[in-house]
Amino acid sequence: MKKTLITLCTVALLATACKKETETGNSLHLTGTVDGLKQGKLYLKKIVDTSFVTIDSFTIKGNSNFESTLKIDHPEMYYLFLDRGTSKSLDNRLMFFAEPGNMTITTTLKEFYAKTKVTGSKNNELYEDYKKIKSRYTDEENQALSMMLFAEKMRDAKMLDSLKDRNEKLIIRRYLSAVNFAVNNAKYDVAPYIALTDIYDANIKYLDTIQKSLTPEVSHSYYGKLLQEFIAKRKQQEVSAPAK
Structure with missing residues (x-):
């Protein structure tokens, strides 16, 4: 992707x-x-x-x-x-x-x-706010990964499974947080930028949610147009992908 x-x-x-x-x-x-x-x-x-x-x-x-x-x-x-x-x-x-x-x-x-x-720059101000939110989840994910390495070393399968589940939930929370931030700031170009750079591999419905929330001005802006094209490409790939 x-x-x-x-x-x-x-x-x-x-x-x-x-x-x-x-x-x-x-x-x-x-x-x-x-x-x-x-x-x-x-x-x-x-x-x-x-x-x-x-x-x-x-x-x-x-x-x-x-x-x-x-x-x-x-x-x-x-x-x-x-x-x-x-x-x-x-x-x-x-x-x-x-x-x-x-x-x-x-x-x-x-x-x-x-x-x-x-x-x-209002967009830069918002992007700095977003990075602070993102860093909190990233720190938790890094901590979970560190503990997973320890569990593997100790051959503790139960602990490892629990940590993997925790890490997956953290990733989902981080993605949902990014979606929420973008939707709440849909009148700024930072919204489609975040979608394109941080959560481009998220479920397509989340990208659609961001794209549909954009104001007309942002939707027709540089990153807004790139997001539209990216979503269209993702949908085309998913339709043509062979069934598993």
Whole structure:
């Protein structure tokens, strides 16, 4: 199913790399600061045809600030990369939900991802709320998996079966939580984005529930159209799949 999602993300709806413009109503004015970064380079990227494409870059020399104005026709997930040179640190990327208007990103060189604060995007604000909810279920699932490994090591079949059942219920709760969050925020583009990235393999009825709850504006937006196409593809595959 992951391959299906990747394939769908290559449809013509995917935008080409943005150029700097200042059109009223569909431009993003992005400013930011990486505290502690005195010299280096930042890259602003998005995913096009399943690959990261650079849409702007910033050379930092003494001043930790950066600024860009980009044409952006719809809310979309963007990524800010920090070139750490020869450092082996993996803390070099942060993602944020970009949308037209004025946005600000502040973070630090020492904790590039953990200290990120993004303002000016309602979709990003909602996505951060969603991630907090999701993390609670993820922590419980990781704990259950750890205990399952212990049960396997101890060859405790009864305990293992109980933990497997617990883990399956946790996954279902996480999926239902995602559906509920998307439905409750159906007037924002974050709703179809969550459906496409986090619960794309859920029962098709849940994806239908999200899609039908979207406002007309979001339904015809970038991620809204991708969700419609993805659901149609899933239904076609399920109809043509051989009976078990």
